[in-house]
Amino acid sequence: MDFIKLLTRNNxxxxxxxxxxxxxxxxxxxxxxxxxDPGKRxxxxxxxxxxxxxxGSTRMGRDVFAQTLYGGRVSLAVGxxxxxxxxxxxxxxxxxxxxxxxVIDETLSSLMNIMLVIPQLPLLMVLAAFxxxxxxxxxxxxIGLTSWAWGARVVRSQTLAVREKEFVVxxxxxxxxxxxxxxxxxxxxxISIIGASFIGSVIYAIMTQATLEFLGLxxxxxxxxxxxxxxxxxxxxxxxxxxxxxxxPIVVIACVxxxxxxxNFAVDEIANPQLRSHVGLKRWKQITAQKEAEALQQQxxxxx
Amino acid sequence: xGFILRRLVFYFGAFLVAVVINFFLPRMMPGDPVDAxxxxxxxxxxxxxxxxxxxxxxxxxxYQQFFTYLGDVFTLELGNSTFFSxxxxxxxxxxxxxxxxxxxxxATVLAFIFGATLGIVAAWYRGGKFDSFASPLSLVLxxxxxxxxxxxxxxxxxxxxxxxxxxxAYDPELTPTFSWEFIKNVLHHSIGPIFCIFIVQLGGFLVxxxxxxxxxxxEDYITMGKAKGLSNTRVMLxxxxxxxxxxxxxxxxxxxxxxxGGALVVEVIFNYQGLGSVLYNAIINRDYxxxxxxxxxxTVFMLAFNFLADVLYVFLDPRLRKGGK
Numbered sequence: 212m213d214f215i216k217l218l219t220r221n222n223x224x225x226x227x228x229x230x231x232x233x234x235x236x237x238x239x240x241x242x243x244x245x246x247x248d249p250g251k252r253x254x255x256x257x258x259x260x261x262x263x264x265x266x267g268s269t270r271m272g273r274d275v276f277a278q279t280l281y282g283g284r285v286s287l288a289v290g291x292x293x294x295x296x297x298x299x300x301x302x303x304x305x306x307x308x309x310x311x312x313x314v315i316d317e318t319l320s321s322l323m324n325i326m327l328v329i330p331q332l333p334l335l336m337v338l339a340a341f342x343x344x345x346x347x348x349x350x351x352x353x354i355g356l357t358s359w360a361w362g363a364r365v366v367r368s369q370t371l372a373v374r375e376k377e378f379v380v381x382x383x384x385x386x387x388x389x390x391x392x393x394x395x396x397x398x399x400x401x402i403s404i405i406g407a408s409f410i411g412s413v414i415y416a417i418m419t420q421a422t423l424e425f426l427g428l429x430x431x432x433x434x435x436x437x438x439x440x441x442x443x444x445x446x447x448x449x450x451x452x453x454x455x456x457x458x459x460p461i462v463v464i465a466c467v468x469x470x471x472x473x474x475n476f477a478v479d480e481i482a483n484p485q486l487r488s489h490v491g492l493k494r495w496k497q498i499t500a501q502k503e504a505e506a507l508q509q510q511x512x513x514x515x
Numbered sequence: 516x517g518f519i520l521r522r523l524v525f526y527f528g529a530f531l532v533a534v535v536i537n538f539f540l541p542r543m544m545p546g547d548p549v550d551a552x553x554x555x556x557x558x559x560x561x562x563x564x565x566x567x568x569x570x571x572x573x574x575x576x577x578y579q580q581f582f583t584y585l586g587d588v589f590t591l592e593l594g595n596s597t598f599f600s601x602x603x604x605x606x607x608x609x610x611x612x613x614x615x616x617x618x619x620x621x622a623t624v625l626a627f628i629f630g631a632t633l634g635i636v637a638a639w640y641r642g643g644k645f646d647s648f649a650s651p652l653s654l655v656l657x658x659x660x661x662x663x664x665x666x667x668x669x670x671x672x673x674x675x676x677x678x679x680x681x682x683x684a685y686d687p688e689l690t691p692t693f694s695w696e697f698i699k700n701v702l703h704h705s706i707g708p709i710f711c712i713f714i715v716q717l718g719g720f721l722v723x724x725x726x727x728x729x730x731x732x733x734e735d736y737i738t739m740g741k742a743k744g745l746s747n748t749r750v751m752l753x754x755x756x757x758x759x760x761x762x763x764x765x766x767x768x769x770x771x772x773x774x775x776g777g778a779l780v781v782e783v784i785f786n787y788q789g790l791g792s793v794l795y796n797a798i799i800n801r802d803y804x805x806x807x808x809x810x811x812x813x814t815v816f817m818l819a820f821n822f823l824a825d826v827l828y829v830f831l832d833p834r835l836r837k838g839g840k
Contacts, residue, residue: 328818328821329533329536329817330814330816333794333814336798337536337540337806337807337810414658418662425662426794440666444784449666449669449674464662465659468658469655469658471658472654476651
């Protein structure tokens, strides 16, 4: 609960949270917002935006507004799904390496370092190309399986720091099993890192999915922001000036990215108070001053 | 020198991993790799199929195939491209490589110079107007993919206002020569792509630089510098920035490696004849040998820049130099 309170008190976090939440809501409630089926031909090709078709239509005569709404379902699901996979793998591998040390650490660390220097986008492309026209779910899987290394490295170094703390040593001396020390003693101390890494991974996954699909590696029959862009490119919407088809997915992707980035910036600030700008500091000083005053009053009350 | 040698061994290992992935991936698919390509809708002539079977050596045992492949990789025998009229993959990639290096190199170095400078300023006046505006903005820019920038820039500057060319690295009518006219043409064509790569990279340098610098500014030696009555610029640059820039140098190398992936998309959007366009054509036409060659060349690219950063780091940080002895 403290974490949520911290998030809502930070302006950047609040803005980011609202943006992301907004897009999740409109894509979940897509059927209530638009009457059109995103996969069906509903009008003539390249109709300009009008009251009937808010964001115009594609060359295939599909409603761009409906496609963007429904596309968000898949794109956001892939983003968050891949984010969960990335973080789960990063935490599992990072903690294992950091806690157990020795040969396990050396093996896992060199694995991380190697994954870090192999360029990810080309690797993803080779994977996707051989698997074939990959469905959004497979994209989420392969993004997850290839992108855990950075998070794992951060989690590992933090685990190394926490492992030396007295409370962990105390738990070891008490004879607690390793899994309990890892889950109950160490994991809660990594929450802010895990949060930042999750948000970063979601951004990365949404962008990567869009990129892969734009390049023609995705399943062209699924409706996502990436396939919207792919079809836009294929029907050369840019060159004939169909701005509505070009900008709808672009604006949405940019907004979601910006929202998540703001959230990440805020998490950074919360985790490292030095980075907070003076506005935040003032407020913090006010709050502590208030608390001190309250404590003083209570003391006085108790004394009298 | 021990440090550098260890890094070299590590990079060699990483390269081998990429080779192994490249080798096993097509072989993990059901059937043999050639069947897999055909099932994916790749179009080959009967002669090409026979050639492919020979290249993949599908009739030999796996370990033998692997060693043949390893030998091929180190002699740059990456097979022939089916899309680029049977040209050797190494040659296709070699031609495209220089264009990509030109784009990403220029953009990243520019982004580093501007990003680091602005980051120092933002940190020095932290909480000020510039900082509270530029830092979140650059973070947002960083989270915006090349895809978005590329399309926006192409649509606005290229199509709507007709300020920059919308495709190719130079006018197809011109023959590449070292004349001023040709160079001017190349530069004109590169503005759009370079701008897109630059703007996304900028945040990647500004924010870490700012954060490092803020952490350093609380150190005692900074206060000491100020107390000695040194000028603000001297404390800012010689005391703060000189130390804060070290992690940014690593970031620069990582960025140069990563940006190849980002540049791919920009190149596709601007139809620029670098590695990205080659890869796009390879994917669209299911030219597997070319796609595999791409992964290898990009790994080498990334490893080379990482190594360069390691060397630079030793050069810039005296502590590491002493530790190495």
